[in-house]
Amino acid sequence: MIGLLSFAWLLLLMAAAGWVLATVLLPSLIPLSLSAQLGPTERRRRLWLLAALPWVLPLTLVIFALVLAVAQRFGLLHDHCPYHGPGHPHLCLAHLPQLLLSYSEIAVVALASAVFTFRFFRLAAEQLRQADQIAVLAALSRRMRRLVLVVEDMRVVAFAAGVRKPAMYLSRGLLDQLGRREKRIVVAHEAAHLRHGDLPKSLAIEFLLLLHLPWAAARLRRQWRSAIEEHADDAVTQRFGPTDVAGTLLTISRLASMNARIGLSVAGANPAQRIQRLLTAPVNKNSASFRWLYLIALGSAGSAVILGHHQVETLLGWIV
């Protein structure tokens, strides 16, 4: 039993090392991977990979370490464990390590688990509260079409919300103040969010960001919101043309600036950047090289665990 627990402790240490490595790499990776030249589709793909990095890298290291341990257990690798001293922690299921953990080590794990659990439940509670508010809003709104609800509010507001029952919400102020074509553009923009599945995807991104440091999470969140808005803009542009979409964003921006004076913070991505982008024929560069590099880097990290397992075990021996 102690052997298995010690083995699990070694895997946990490896996962922690993977998390630290991902956290250290992210400040350089975020600006390098998310160039302004990239189209929103490619940015979204890269954001998924970056958001998942603090989960995927530890998991990769642990999986490769487990593969190594299983391979040794079934005699697929040369069993070198007997050559080591008794204190050497083996990543091997045939010679399970026997470690004695100190109280401080247990306390660090307990603290880290408590922080993660707290952040997880706080996010879940916030999302449930938001879902309740959206349900009340939906019940008090007038249904114009199956997915279009009109909210009796004189400000200019349009948004898509609801993960379980997604719908778009348009305010009375927006319907009264925008022209027919502008309203169609707004509806098409919100419909694009629903069609692209942006709401459940945003929720999934939020859960992935739980393992990020706050500054990195904020940066990736901003980039994600910007990418989903630009992606929806592009979907509308194909139908209505960039000038009309840019014109609608500008009109809403003007009307929203009046809203701001009465204390409403309507959301979305940076409007100036989006309008400018629509007017200057976006480059929308797409490239699969990032995904390949990402996979190769993960594979290399995992392979390093196998090829350099003796060094990894020695390193773990120093830590424990």
Add this chain to the structure above:
Amino acid sequence: MKIPKLGDLEVAVLDCVWAEGSVSAKDAHRLVGESRGTSLNTVQSALERLHRKQLLSRSKQSHAYFYSAAVGREQVMAALINEVLGRFGGDAPSSVAAILNAAEQLDEASLSLLETEIQNRRERST
């Protein structure tokens, strides 16, 4: 203003009070409860909860309480929208997608510049 958590029946009863102006428990039951197969007692409890949540006010007329809205529909809608969207402007987690960010306001000069550019494009295309 912060909107407390509301159940389905509470929302329906609140909507009914806004529409009718002032209702007794029996009126609310006739208008909302009967079609839902809800008992008079349940409707009465919903009214009581809404009163405790300060969304309804009540006055006694002979033996019955009459409930009227303490907060207008517009106020509740505005507060709900603010709560749903308000967090989205900052760094707080949210799974809502709104069309524009008023938190990052455009200044008048930028607006005019972009407007001129759009105008020029429209003129060129006609």
